[in-house]
Amino acid sequence: MHTDLIPSPSYRGKVRDVYDLGDKLLMVATDRISAFDVVFSEPVPDKGKILTRVSNLWFSYFQSYPNHLVATEFARLPEPFARDLNFSERSVLVKKAKRVDFECVVRGYLTGSAWKEYKTHSTIAHTPYPKGLLESQKFETPIFTPARKNDVGHDENVSEDTMEKEVGSELFQKLKSISIALYSEAHKRMETAGILLCDTKFEFGILDGEPILIDEILTPDSSRYWDKSTYVLGKTPESYDKQILRNWLESTTWDKNPPPPKLPESLIQELHKKYLELEEKIKLCLSQKST
Numbered sequence: 461m462h463t464d465l466i467p468s469p470s471y472r473g474k475v476r477d478v479y480d481l482g483d484k485l486l487m488v489a490t491d492r493i494s495a496f497d498v499v500f501s502e503p504v505p506d507k508g509k510i511l512t513r514v515s516n517l518w519f520s521y522f523q524s525y526p527n528h529l530v531a532t533e534f535a536r537l538p539e540p541f542a543r544d545l546n547f548s549e550r551s552v553l554v555k556k557a558k559r560v561d562f563e564c565v566v567r568g569y570l571t572g573s574a575w576k577e578y579k580t581h582s583t584i585a586h587t588p589y590p591k592g593l594l595e596s597q598k599f600e601t602p603i604f605t606p607a608r609k610n611d612v613g614h615d616e617n618v619s620e621d622t623m624e625k626e627v628g629s630e631l632f633q634k635l636k637s638i639s640i641a642l643y644s645e646a647h648k649r650m651e652t653a654g655i656l657l658c659d660t661k662f663e664f665g666i667l668d669g670e671p672i673l674i675d676e677i678l679t680p681d682s683s684r685y686w687d688k689s690t691y692v693l694g695k696t697p698e699s700y701d702k703q704i705l706r707n708w709l710e711s712t713t714w715d716k717n718p719p720p721p722k723l724p725e726s727l728i729q730e731l732h733k734k735y736l737e738l739e740e741k742i743k744l745c746l747s748q749k750s751t
Contacts, residue, residue, distance in 0.1 A: 465540040474499050475508070475681065479541075481553075484530060486541060489550045489676075493731070495705050496716040502723045508550040510735045514742055515676040516552070521649075521746050522642060527673040528554040528665060557665025557672055562623050563607040563615060564635050566643035567659040570597045571684065571696060573617060574605060574659075586619035594694045596658075602643050604636045607661070634671055635664055646678050653745040655700065655738070656691060658684035678742075680735050700738040704731055 470480035474494040479486040489508030493500050516532050531553040534542065541547045567574055567584075574584045575595050582591055585605035606623040607615040624632040639662045647657040660683035663675040676682055680701035687698040696703075705727065714721050 466544055480556075481538060483556055485554050485556050486537065486547075487552050487554055488547060493702070493705065495702065495709055498716065498718055498720045500720050500723055502728055504728055504731050504735070506732070507735060510739050511676060511679045511681055512550050512552065514679045514739050517742055517746055518646070518678040519673070522645075522673075522677070525638060525642065525673055526667075526670065527677075528557060528667075530554055554674070555667055555672070557667040557674055559609075559674065560627060560631070560635065560664045560666065560671070561609045562618075562627065562635075563609055564639040564662040564664065565605045565607055565659065566602050566639050566662070567605055568599060568602045568643065568647055569656070569658045569686075570595060570599065571658060577617070585617060586622075596691070596693060596696060602640050602647075604640060609663075631671065635662075638662075638664075638671070638673075642677070649745050650685070650742070651688065652748075653741045654688045655741055655745075656686040656688050656697070658686050660684070680738050685738055700734045700741075702731075704734060 467479065469477035469488075471478040474497070475490055475492045477488040477490060479488070489512045491503035491505060491507045493502075493504050493507060512532075516529075519527050519529055529552060531537065534545075534548040534551070536542070537547060537551060537553055541551065570578060570584070570593055578584050578589060578593060582589060584603065604620060605617065606620065607617050608623075609615055620632075620636070627635075642662060643657065643660055646660070650657045657678070660678055662673060662677060664671045665674040666672075683701060684703055685700040687700065690697040696707075699707075705723075708723075708727055709716075709721070712721055
């Protein structure tokens with residue numbers, strides 16, 4: 461449908477295509493899936509649409525925090541994109557901002573790379589922690605563990621001090637405070653639906669001198685969502701996110717370098733099913749009034 465009129469993306473990320481429209485960007489969530497910074501050949505059907513809907517739901521819920529969204533409806537996309545149904549439900553028109561080159565990661569539970577670091581060094585984000593913590597243990601209060609965004613290779617976990625020195629104390633404190641507030645409220649809401657928001661990452665840009673939320677928020681690609689009914693200290697609970705893929709990959713002999721292994725159809729269908737289930741739980745959760 462008029463695909464001959466569509467220009468090539470200005471930037472093609474692991475899972476997103478971005479079109480530079482001058483003072484705005486068109487961000488398109490594809491059905492590509494990645495893990496360990498490698499993109500797989502097999503798409504997950506409608507993944508981009510699900511992630512876009514989930515992110516838009518959370519942006520709407522947290523509308524008191526400035527974000528980059530300009531338009532989310534297909535009909536409001538600029539020409540020629542508004543005439544190509546390939547862009548429907550998976551595209552957002554956003555303000556162009558200067559990206560803060562750190563991921564603002566908030567963790568409520570000890571798992572993932574934080575657990576690996578803790579087991580090896582008794583530190584989390586280069587900060588010492590008491591011995592004896594267990595896998596999946598909940599922190600007394602959520603912790604902030606930033607990661608430097610690298611255009612080549614893996615993102616790099618850094619200390620709070622490192623980020624603060626690089627972005628400045630005032631901006632650092634703002635981003636940390638906003639990130640923890642967003643995580644805490646989202647965790648509280650999701651727990652009422654039997655879902656634990658284990659951890660998540662936020663990205664920010666600077667527009668007119670102030671930070672705004674950019675990229676996506678609280679999707680199953682940028683967060684770990686656990687099934688509360690399977691939560692047990694010392695184990696990783698069942699998840700509603702991309703961790704399903706990582707767990708499968710860890711059970712193989714793949715060395716995490718390209719080319720990636722072929723994903724079985726059963727795994728693709730499980731990811732699709734879990735993403736849809738999570739979307740329904742989020743919709744229900746956010747539609748209910750706070751108590």
